[in-house]
Structure formats: structure tokens, C-alpha cells
């Protein structure tokens with residue numbers, strides 16, 4: 266009884282004097298408006314400087330493309346991400362993926378929104394999440410890419426459309442060559458029923474949580490391009506810097 270009264274009292278106090286907003290990552294009180302403090306934002310983001318024109322990885326030399334993209338014929342024209350898949354950003358993706366934290370999707374989508382060049386938005390017709398296979402979606406109860414795409418659609422007013430389906434659970438891709446991974450992945454996606462006419466000549470933003478080798482996003486983009494879509498760009502929360510295989 267006493268505990269109930271205490272929590273009721275706390276609830277009333279919170280209503281009257283709402284607690285100061287705290288940083289999503291470090292939980293410290295935020296001095297300014299927003300959801301992430303300045304030092305966390307710096308820690309999770311790509312360092313300032315030129316990015317690979319294709320995949321958005323930070324460049325270490327004067328090249329225009331990173332080693333992942335030299336000679337690669339990605340079906341998407343450009344990809345952007347908030348930062349490298351390490352530290353707090355990686356933990357945040359895990360929380361979103363495995364603990365159904367819808368709040369995480371909201372904060373991460375806002376960071377993605379900021380990571381994309383502003384001129385992208387008027388050039389886009391639809392936001393499309395990378396689909397999960399039905400069995401996986403049933404197990405997890407949701408698709409994290411769809412949560413991010415939905416939040417991005419609220420921020421940008423660009424509609425989210427579920428234009429892709431996953432046909433089969435993808436076998437483990439580790440240890441396979443780039444070519445083998447691509448062949449495996451190509452079989453994994455197809456256009457959703459009735460989606461054909463919504464793809465024609467459209468410019469689409471594909472959304473996923475992490476860009477690892479790029480083969481998943483490439484396969485999705487290729488499916489959309491083959492169906493008649495004009496251009497596909499990509500945004501993810503994070504990007505890995507795995508050694509090339």
C-alpha cells in the first residue's frame with residue numbers, strides 16, 4: 266500500500282515537474298533541446314571530412330571512393346549512415362533489434378534523417394524498408410528496418426511503402442566470396458504483390474539498420490531497379506568497416 270502511494274506521489278510530481286530530458290546514449294541531463302548530447306553525437310558519428318561518394322564510409326586518403334566501392338557495381342547510387350557500427354551506436358542497434366525498443370527507432374531515425382543530405386528529400390518518392398522473412402518477423406514480432414522507415418516517413422513526409430518481400434531465410438553468408446554472397450542474396454527478395462505499378466520510374470530510399478558487406482541492400486536495390494524503379498539510395502543507422510573478402 267505504502268509503495269503504491271509512493272509511486273502515485275512520484276507520478277504526480279513528474280506531472281507537475283517533468284524530469285529534465287536526458288541523453289539517449291549517456292543518460293546525462295541534456296543542456297539543450299534534443300535527444301542526444303553533443304559529446305555522444307560526436308562519439309557515434311562519422312568524423313568530419315570527406316565520405317566515399319558511393320557508400321558514405323569516411324575516406325582516409327584523397328580518393329573519391331573507398332576500397333569497398335572501387336570497381337563495385339552497386340545497384341544503389343549512394344548510401345549514408347550515422348556512424349561506424351561500434352560502441353554506443355552498435356549497442357543502440359542491438360537494443361532496437363532484440364528488445365523491441367520503439368523509442369530507439371525514433372531517436373535513431375532522427376539521427377539518420379540528419380545524416381542524409383537535405384537535398385535528398387525532395388528527390389525521393391518513397392521510403393522502403395528491407396523486409397524480414399515472415400518466420401523471422403513472427404519470431405521477433407516486428408521488423409526493425411520497418412520501424413526506422415516509419416519514423417523517417419514521419420520526419421520527412423515521404424511515404425513508407427512495403428514494396429519488397431523476402432522469399433527465403435538467407436543462409437549464413439560468412440566465409441563466402443563477394444560474388445557468392447551476391448548470388449545468394451539475389452534469390453532472397455522479390456517485389457511485393459501489387460507493387461509493380463508503384464515502382465515505375467520512382468526514386469526510392471531503402472532503409473536498414475546496418476550496412477555490412479552491402480550485398481543485402483544491393484540485392485534489394487537490384488530487385489527494385491529491375492522492376493522499373495529509376496533510382497535507389499540507401500540509409501542505415503551504421504556501417505561496418507569489415508575487411509574486404
Ligand SMILES: [Zn+2]
Pocket residue numbers: 288289290291292293301302303304305306
Ligand atoms: Zn550523451
Ligand SMILES: [Zn+2]
Pocket residue numbers: 317318319320321322330331332333334335
Ligand atoms: Zn564506399
